[in-house]
Amino acid sequence: MQMLRERILRDGKNLGNGILKVDGFINHQVDPELMDACGLEFSRRFAHVQATKILTAEISGIAPAITTGIHMGLPVVYARKQKPITMPDQVFLTLSPSHTKGRMVELIISPEYLAGGERVLIIDDFLATGATILGLVRLAQTAGAMIVGIGALIEKSFEGGRKMLAHLDVPIESLACIDSMEGERIIFGDCA
Amino acid sequence: MQMLRERILRDGKNLGNGILKVDGFINHQVDPELMDACGLEFSRRFAHVQATKILTAEISGIAPAITTGIHMGLPVVYARKQKPITMPDQVFLTLSPSHTKGRMVELIISPEYLAGGERVLIIDDFLATGATILGLVRLAQTAGAMIVGIGALIEKSFEGGRKMLAHLDVPIESLACIDSMEGERIIFGDCA
Numbered sequence: 001m002q003m004l005r006e007r008i009l010r011d012g013k014n015l016g017n018g019i020l021k022v023d024g025f026i027n028h029q030v031d032p033e034l035m036d037a038c039g040l041e042f043s044r045r046f047a048h049v050q051a052t053k054i055l056t057a058e059i060s061g062i063a064p065a066i067t068t069g070i071h072m073g074l075p076v077v078y079a080r081k082q083k084p085i086t087m088p089d090q091v092f093l094t095l096s097p098s099h100t101k102g103r104m105v106e107l108i109i110s111p112e113y114l115a116g117g118e119r120v121l122i123i124d125d126f127l128a129t130g131a132t133i134l135g136l137v138r139l140a141q142t143a144g145a146m147i148v149g150i151g152a153l154i155e156k157s158f159e160g161g162r163k164m165l166a167h168l169d170v171p172i173e174s175l176a177c178i179d180s181m182e183g184e185r186i187i188f189g190d191c192a
Numbered sequence: 193m194q195m196l197r198e199r200i201l202r203d204g205k206n207l208g209n210g211i212l213k214v215d216g217f218i219n220h221q222v223d224p225e226l227m228d229a230c231g232l233e234f235s236r237r238f239a240h241v242q243a244t245k246i247l248t249a250e251i252s253g254i255a256p257a258i259t260t261g262i263h264m265g266l267p268v269v270y271a272r273k274q275k276p277i278t279m280p281d282q283v284f285l286t287l288s289p290s291h292t293k294g295r296m297v298e299l300i301i302s303p304e305y306l307a308g309g310e311r312v313l314i315i316d317d318f319l320a321t322g323a324t325i326l327g328l329v330r331l332a333q334t335a336g337a338m339i340v341g342i343g344a345l346i347e348k349s350f351e352g353g354r355k356m357l358a359h360l361d362v363p364i365e366s367l368a369c370i371d372s373m374e375g376e377r378i379i380f381g382d383c384a
Binding site: 019021023027028030031033035036058059062063066067069073074075076080082084086101113 | 207216228254277279
């Protein structure tokens with residue numbers, strides 16, 4: 001998606017060690033119009049998968065998931081990382097390594113909002129190693145739901161997440177794919 | 193706002209002790225169309241305040257802040273509760289008591305995205321005691337920004353937050369105001 005790639009080049013920062021800072025338009029400050037355009041693009045790419053629900057993980061996945069939900073007319077569930085007092089005792093819970101926190105985090109979903117038979121479209125900000133998305137896949141499968149598609153704003157192709165998700169045999173759509181972050185550069189490639 | 197009040201009555205749950213569970217459409221599962229309608233309503237009510245930025249706190253404030261940002265054409269900053277590795281060493285930080293977590297939480301904003309002279313519209317899911325919103329106010333004022341309005345999806349009028357914010361002398365708009373949650377009931381009142 002041209003608009004997103006251009007924004008990454010303009011406002012993104014390669015911090016080294018494969019860390020891409022996009023705090024100016026996705027992860028801390030959000031550009032709602034860009035997120036809306038990305039949601040529209042996801043809705044176009046996943047129009048055929050007949051999803052019944054969008055699933056993401058707090059925190060940074062929420063913005064693109066919401067705008068996708070607006071354009072697809074679908075509810076959004078975001079997995080929590082801490083169990084709030086409003087959640088029932090029995091929950092779906094899995095552990096997932098957090099890239100940016102350097103430790104395992106919990107991903108928690110209430111069975112109230114993810115039922116067997118749902119057709120789940122996963123939307124997240126990054127597809128890197130695929131670990132967070134695989135955590136969401138485990139939660140959905142535990143609930144008896146079916147994954148029908150995976151969308152990410154930015155894929156770090158060099159971290160291999162797409163291969164980790166290949167066994168799911170669902171469409172994987174990233175709006176900007178980064179092949180390499182050598183030195184200070186950000187090199188885009190084909191998303192495949 | 194009629195649509196939101198009806199949804200609270202239909203899907204909200206009074207858990208007792210003043211705790212309103214809205215996990216089915218705001219706090220865990222989100223109804224993006226409802227959030228979009230709420231964003232449109234905020235944009236109408238705050239059209240005159242000439243805001244330059246929307247400020248909220250992760251996590252539950254993000255959805256209404258994003259849809260408000262879409263309708264107002266404004267960037268959204270969400271205060272983080274943990275400092276990510278992409279944030280610079282020097283940050284704006286304040287402590288705020290968390291109602292639902294029963295402890296103090298940090299609210300952190302990078303100076304990169306909140307500058308002196310900004311006209312800040314605060315949007316959050318709940319206005320209860322006003323503590324979180326006052327935390328955001330402190331952060332904005334530390335940055336040299338000016339608060340020009342405060343919007344909440346749901347106000348628990350019986351917790352007195354509106355009084356705590358009165359000294360700011362800015363418009364406070366809540367889309368549904370709850371006067372009382374005695375027993376299992378949820379009683380709406382005027383927002384004032």
